[in-house]
Amino acid sequence: MDNLYNDILSANNEYSSKFDKSDLEMPPARKLAILTCMDARLDPMRFAGLSLGDAHIVRNAGGRASDDAIRSLVISHRLLGTNEWFIIHHSDCGMETFKNEEMHNILAESSTSESIEGKFINWLTIEDQKSSVIDDVTRIRNHILVPDEISIYGFIFDVKTGELNEVKEASEIGLS
């Protein structure tokens, strides 16, 4: 058990000792879902001004509209009533720093089996933030399990300024 493990458990003791949100209900109070990147510099609840219980937050490498992100969003809407979705990529994203081929090379340094396994994965890297937001909003907007009445917005979060900047073309596609 290292320091990190102990620090987290100790911080959680502190958190639970002051916890006063036991009455929150399962469906997000503001009927909102956010899909964004796992990046450590993003705190979606804070940068969007949300309270505990307000919104579903889906995160993966890049904030990409993967099949699994769509699984989550469809559950979010059909079972728990969200009807506005914000798709948020960000500046200085790790997903812009490599391509599938470079990941294959990294894995090949470990072992042949890892290298082969890695070739069957689409790592969903990003070439250009604006295009990736538009691609992802478009994919979600046109998915057969996503009803037209859901509003979908595309944004880029700036890790240097904390600002959310809307990708307007994405909104034109995304707005119903």
Add this chain to the structure above:
Amino acid sequence: MDNLYNDILSANNEYSSKFDKSDLEMPPARKLAILTCMDARLDPMRFAGLSLGDAHIVRNAGGRASDDAIRSLVISHRLLGTNEWFIIHHSDCGMETFKNEEMHNILAESSTSESIEGKFINWLTIEDQKSSVIDDVTRIRNHILVPDEISIYGFIFDVKTGELNEVKEASEIGLS
């Protein structure tokens, strides 16, 4: 543009006007990644006592070890150096309230094409929290792209108390 959209942009103006974290680096400072549920009642940074820049946070419906979550975790380790992973499911999870078949029925009420599409998706529902944590830690632990030196811990977050409770069997599997 409804109230939610305007509220978020206005809250973000406030957030960015006070933003003083422009110097954070891309790799998570504490070399930590958390995989947890999208549930609105979970604020992983707060319940684990983390600061901006400390940890990758991956979230989906259930906090499940889906292929996409594994894609994200492998990128997190290989490119950005995380080496301790916390897999955190939670009490009163929406994923315990339905089975694949019920999702198929919900979608069948919309249209035949939606019903058919939905049958090709594994919704990754949960029957028992403890088992789902153990399954997910086991899947990640044994994934060919996950090196042995990564420490993996399994927890259940209690939405009524704010407490993280470790699933010990998961730790026995997960600890390297």
